[in-house]
Amino acid sequence: MSNRYEMRFAGSGGQGVILASVIIAEAAVISGVKAVQSQAYGPEARGGVSKAETVISRDQIWYSKVTKPNFLLALTQASLDKYSTELAEGAIVMMDDSLKAPEYLDAARVISIPILETAKTKVGKAFTANIVAVGAINRALQLFEGKELMEGVKRHIPAGTEEINEKALNEGAALISDKQAAAFKQSIG
Amino acid sequence: MSKAVLMQGNEAVVEGAIAAGFRFFAGYPITPSTEIAEQSALRLPQVGGKFIQMEDEIASIAAVLGASAAGMKAMTATSGPGFSLMQENIGYGVMAEIPCVIVDVQRAGPSTGLATSPAQGDYMQAKWGTHGDHPVIAISPASVLECYTLIIRAFNLSEKYRTPVIFLMDEIVGHMREGVELPNPNDLIINPRKMSFHDGANKQCYYVPEGEFIPAMKPFGQGERYNITGLAHDESGFPVNSNEIADKLVTRLLEKVEKNVDKICRIEEYAMDDAETAIVCFGGTTRAVMSAVLKARAEGKKVGMFRPITVWPFPEAQLRERLPQLKKILMVEHNHGQMLQEVQRTVGGKLPVDFLGCVDGTVISPDAILNKLNEMEGKRHAK
Numbered sequence: 001m002s003n004r005y006e007m008r009f010a011g012s013g014g015q016g017v018i019l020a021s022v023i024i025a026e027a028a029v030i031s032g033v034k035a036v037q038s039q040a041y042g043p044e045a046r047g048g049v050s051k052a053e054t055v056i057s058r059d060q061i062w063y064s065k066v067t068k069p070n071f072l073l074a075l076t077q078a079s080l081d082k083y084s085t086e087l088a089e090g091a092i093v094m095m096d097d098s099l100k101a102p103e104y105l106d107a108a109r110v111i112s113i114p115i116l117e118t119a120k121t122k123v124g125k126a127f128t129a130n131i132v133a134v135g136a137i138n139r140a141l142q143l144f145e146g147k148e149l150m151e152g153v154k155r156h157i158p159a160g161t162e163e164i165n166e167k168a169l170n171e172g173a174a175l176i177s178d179k180q181a182a183a184f185k186q187s188i189g
Numbered sequence: 190m191s192k193a194v195l196m197q198g199n200e201a202v203v204e205g206a207i208a209a210g211f212r213f214f215a216g217y218p219i220t221p222s223t224e225i226a227e228q229s230a231l232r233l234p235q236v237g238g239k240f241i242q243m244e245d246e247i248a249s250i251a252a253v254l255g256a257s258a259a260g261m262k263a264m265t266a267t268s269g270p271g272f273s274l275m276q277e278n279i280g281y282g283v284m285a286e287i288p289c290v291i292v293d294v295q296r297a298g299p300s301t302g303l304a305t306s307p308a309q310g311d312y313m314q315a316k317w318g319t320h321g322d323h324p325v326i327a328i329s330p331a332s333v334l335e336c337y338t339l340i341i342r343a344f345n346l347s348e349k350y351r352t353p354v355i356f357l358m359d360e361i362v363g364h365m366r367e368g369v370e371l372p373n374p375n376d377l378i379i380n381p382r383k384m385s386f387h388d389g390a391n392k393q394c395y396y397v398p399e400g401e402f403i404p405a406m407k408p409f410g411q412g413e414r415y416n417i418t419g420l421a422h423d424e425s426g427f428p429v430n431s432n433e434i435a436d437k438l439v440t441r442l443l444e445k446v447e448k449n450v451d452k453i454c455r456i457e458e459y460a461m462d463d464a465e466t467a468i469v470c471f472g473g474t475t476r477a478v479m480s481a482v483l484k485a486r487a488e489g490k491k492v493g494m495f496r497p498i499t500v501w502p503f504p505e506a507q508l509r510e511r512l513p514q515l516k517k518i519l520m521v522e523h524n525h526g527q528m529l530q531e532v533q534r535t536v537g538g539k540l541p542v543d544f545l546g547c548v549d550g551t552v553i554s555p556d557a558i559l560n561k562l563n564e565m566e567g568k569r570h571a572k
Contacts, residue, residue, distance in 0.1 A: 022366060026195040029368035035195065037366040043220070043304045062479035063555050064365050155195075 005056045005186065006066040009133075010083045011075030013041055013050040016130030019156060020073065021052035023134050027144040027152030028056045036064045049079050056143070071141065073133055074099065075115065092184055094137060111140055111184070113175040119168065128168035135172025140184045193368035198336040198358065199224035199266075201369065202292060203232055205337035206264055209344035209379055211290070212238035213263040215252035217245050217271060220304050221360040222294035225266035246271035250278040250291065257282075257289045258409040258417060260382075262344055266292035269311055270301055272318070279353050280319035281419040283442065286395070286404065288347040288382070290340065292356040294363040295472075295523075297550040306550030307360035309472055312527040315355045316501050322439060324446035326453055327355035327501035331475035333367045339498065345380040346453060350445045351403050357500055359523065361473025361552060382406055393424035402445045446502060454504040457496045460486055464493030465516045466562065469508070469532055471500050474521055474553060481558035492562065503531040517565060518542045521558055 007024065009017040018039045028035035036055045042048035053066040068088035074080035074095045084093060084102055094111040095101060101110050113136060119129035131153065138149050150166060157165050196204075202225055203211075214229035230240045239256075243249040246267055253263040267275065272293045282289060295311045297303035311318075315327045326346050330339045340356055347354040385396075385405035394407045394415040404424075407415060420428035421435035429435075446453060457475075460482055461467065470478040475496050485492040495511060497504045517540055520529040529544050536542055545561045547553055 022195070025366055025368075029193050029195045035366075035368055037195070038361075038364060041305055061367070062483070063477045064361065064367075064473075065552050065554070067554060067556070 003057050003059050004061070005071070006069045006088065007054045007056070007071040007073075008066050008069040008083055009052040009054070009073045010079035011050055011073075012079070013048045015050070015075050016127065017050055017073065017075060018052040020130040020134050020137075021054045023131075023149075023152045023156055024137065024143070025054045025056075026155055027138075027149045028054070030151050031144045031148045033058055034061050036061045038064050049076075049082060051079070051083070071137075073137065075129065075133070092140070094133070094140065111136070111176070111180060115172070115175070118171050118175060122171045123164065123168045125164060125168075128164060131165050131168035132172035132175075135169035136175045137172075138169075139173035139176040140180055142181065142185045193370045195366050196333050196369050197224060197364065197366045198330070198333050198362040199294065199364070200228050201333045201336035202266070202340050202356070202358070202363075203228040204371065205340040206290070206344065207232060207236055207238075208337075208374055208377055209341040210262040210381075211264050211344065212236065213253065213256040213261040214238070214265065215241045215243050215249045215256070215263070216265045216267065217243055217249050219246075219268045219271050221296055221307075221363050222266040222268050222271075222292060222358075224363070225292060225294070229264075229266075246274040247278065250275040250282075250289075253289045253291075254278060254282050254285070254287045257287050258285075260408045260411075262288075262348070262382075264290040264292065264344075266294065268294050268296045269298045269308075272311055272314065276314075276318040280321060280323060282353040283319070283323045283325075284419045285417045286351040286406075286442070287353070287417075288344075288351050288406075289353050290343045290347055290356055291353055292340075292358060295357065295359040297548070303550040305360070307473060307523060307552060308548070308550065309359050309474065309523040310525075310527070310548070311357065312471075312500065312522070312524060313530075315357050322443060324350075324352060324443050325355065325501045326350065326352065326446060326499070327357045328498060329357045329359075329472040329500045330362055330498075331457075331472055331496070332362065333365060334369045334371075335498075336362065337369070337371055341377060341379065345378070348380045348382050349403070350449070350453075351406065352442075352445065355501070357472065359473040361476065361523075365473070384408060386412070394426045395422065395424045397424070397441065402441055402448065450502050451506070453499055454502060454507065455498040456504050456507045457494075457498055459494040459496075461493035461495060461511060463491055464511075464514070465491040466519065466565075467493050467495045467511060467515050468519045468521055468558065469495045469497075469528065470521045471497050471528060474523055477553050477555050477558060478521055480555035481562070484555060484559060485562060490562070497528075500528070503528070503535070505531070505535040508532065508535050512536065512539055515540055519545060519558075519561060519565065521545045521553060521561075523547055523553065
């Protein structure tokens with residue numbers, strides 16, 4: 001990893017992409033690296049394009065925003081189309097497999113997995129899609145230890161929902177093959 | 190595991206305020222300050238404090254002034270539209286010398302503008318929003334940790350000088366989360382309120398001993414009754430229509446801050462020792478400026494950062510000290526040129542002052558700042 005790893009999380013308002021970026025930042029802080037998280041969204045509580053960003057680094061992070069993301073999560077076609085045009089070289093794109101990947105993306109750097117469907121059917125709650133995504137992200141990029149990630153999740157979910165969120169994390173991780181995990185692993189610092 | 194926790198700027202404001210003794214919040218939630226109200230609603234009852242959601246921002250600042258007069262450390266939080274509504278009563282707080290902290294998490298205006306987007310367009314309003322000649326202290330944080338440490342300073346200054354203090358944030362810092370290790374509560378310096386309890390010689394509620402500027406505060410609603418008014422008043426607190434007394438009062442109010450400007454004004458500098466170009470910035474803009482300065486330095490350019498932490502009064506003495514070594518100044522702020530006017534006034538035409546701003550609700554990037562520096566360089570060479 002270069003000394004600044006930029007991650008962008010995009011979807012529709014209400015899908016929890018901001019929380020996903022917060023959990024990744026929390027896990028980073030727990031693991032002892034620096035993280036800054038921010039977001040941009042419209043005035044509506046549901047719908048509209050929602051964008052969240054996390055920057056991770058071993059060094060002090062000054063500028064808090066993402067300019068050329070090294071990683072993009074997209075949960076809607078609109079957010080995929082909008083944000084896949086401004087990526088760093090070699091960036092990894094994780095998208096829900098219900099979406100159509102733009103042709104200009106390098107297929108070898110695209111992880112297309114059933115995030116929304118897994119949340120709905122395997123976990124049993126559609127609203128856990130963001131946590132499924134977090135599980136998949138960490139399995140693919142191998143940023144944090146499992147317990148660091150789970151602690152990050154716990155700090156941001158209502159008490160009593162630990163079990164279903166842990167299940168969502170695990171189901172998300174299971175969407176990533178060993179081959180993908182080997183190909184996309186990032187090393188911090 | 191690290192001791193740091195991930196915290197949002199708005200949350201850190203509440204935690205720092207509580208550490209400073211803040212126990213009363215009245216407000217009307219507005220993006221991007223809402224988390225301050227939410228967190229106050231959660232945290233204040235846990236520490237024996239009170240949270241009230243009022244019907245609007247006019248009522249909010251009124252309730253805050255009332256609570257403070259009655260003896261509580263009080264705060265409200267808002268954004269541009271609400272800050273506008275509060276202006277009349279901020280002046281009342283100044284005139285009646287009621288300490289309190291008003292947090293303005295700036296968003297893009299004017300009017301309701303872009304509700305969720307950052308800006309720094311309330312800089313001049315923080316100073317001149319309320320009418321009449323009056324002192325203003327305003328502080329602007331650039332990190333989540335500073336939201337915690339500087340809100341404590343805002344309370345301390347407010348209590349020390351018996352005047353409302355503006356905590357001038359922006360959406361960049363208010364909504365940003367970063368890992369912070371909060372200071373040990375035992376290491377904090379908290380100014381208690383200077384109180385007076387009718388001890389014979391000192392009966393008047395606005396009595397100011399010779400050579401001092403600030404009357405000790407009588408607890409309102411306990412013991413002897415007294416009057417609080419926004420009208421010009423004498424030491425008894427009752428209105429008077431005397432030019433002489435009004436002059437003495439307003440001069441004293443202004444001098445509370447003017448005579449203590451060295452103690453109140455704080456700045457942060459980076460790489461200024463040999464800098465020939467200073468980038469001046471405040472609040473959330475500092476983040477992009479720091480990235481730009483580090484990149485410019487890596488290219489061998491003699492660029493430094495000068496950042497007022499106390500944004501009102503503007504730290505003109507500190508900036509003036511740097512002028513002899515500088516060849517030019519670049520002001521970067523998320524507005525159409527507001528602190529720029531203070532910088533130009535301070536520089537007084539001795540140096541070229543360039544400007545980079547924006548009013549579209551986006552965040553100025555380090556690259557935009559570097560491009561501006563290159564453009565200035567080009568201009569200079571062309572001469």
